[in-house]
Amino acid sequence: MISTQDYLIVSAILFFIGVLGVLTRKNLFIIFMSIELMLNSVNLTFVTFSRFFEDLTGQAIVFLVIAVAAAEAAIGLSIVILIFKNKESLNIDDFNIMKG
Amino acid sequence: MIANTIFFWIFSLIAVISALFMITRKHPLSSALCLVITFIALSGLYGLLSAKLLFVIQILVYAGAIMSLIIFSIMLLNVKEENLPKEDNIKKRVIFSSLLLLPMFFIIYLSIELYETYYFQDISSDFGSIKSLGLFLFTKYTLPFEIVSILLLIALLGVVVLAKRKI
Incomplete structure (x- = not known):
């Protein structure tokens, strides 16, 4: 038998894999995809709670999150392409113009 | 099950x-x-x-x-x-x-x-299902749904501006 907790644990594991990818990798594309993975794991939590409370609000929020993620992917990828054309590199340590 | x-x-x-x-x-x-x-x-x-x-x-x-x-x-x-x-x-x-x-x-x-x-x-x-979620989105969540369409339009314009500019 599968309970709510199993879905929540899968979602937590996926979220932490995404955080691990952001913290350990230096490749710009892989960091970007880790962020997408984190967004998806939160979506899984929303859908689980929507099924748990038998309320459609969670699924409506997931619908909006997917639209926002699509906008974020378009903008982010165009920025990545511009940066790569400027610096010929995908290493995030090279992009320290803002001295952050 | x-x-x-x-x-x-x-x-x-x-x-x-x-x-x-x-x-x-x-x-x-x-x-x-x-x-x-x-x-x-x-x-x-x-x-x-x-x-x-x-x-x-x-x-x-x-x-x-x-x-x-x-x-x-x-x-x-x-x-x-x-x-x-x-x-x-x-x-x-x-x-x-x-x-x-x-x-x-x-x-x-x-x-x-x-x-x-x-x-x-x-x-x-x-x-x-498509019917229930669609009805839900277009009755209770109409305003966020429309705001998301504006957000997508802004993203479209932003990508065009970023792609045209030379940096």
């Missing part, structure tokens, strides 16, 4: 294993393909949770549109071996960030385990 359990384990194992593959591949193209598999497995989990519209949307928008955009731009940039960043002391960083993340994961795991165990009851086949 047995089929539900089996499919849950299959989908979640595929999702977790290919997510692990995603963050460990060297070339971004292979990790993008692993991420597509993760998204398809996640859409299977949505289907098990009887979110039928989201099951379709996840495959169409995430695995179809967003991931093909990412794969397309990786191919467009023609990333070669020498452009990839050298990640030499990756073992040290993995150990350090795991030490940082494990307490947080443990806290979240404990708070999930303390939550009441709930086994899913049978639900009407209308829940999460």
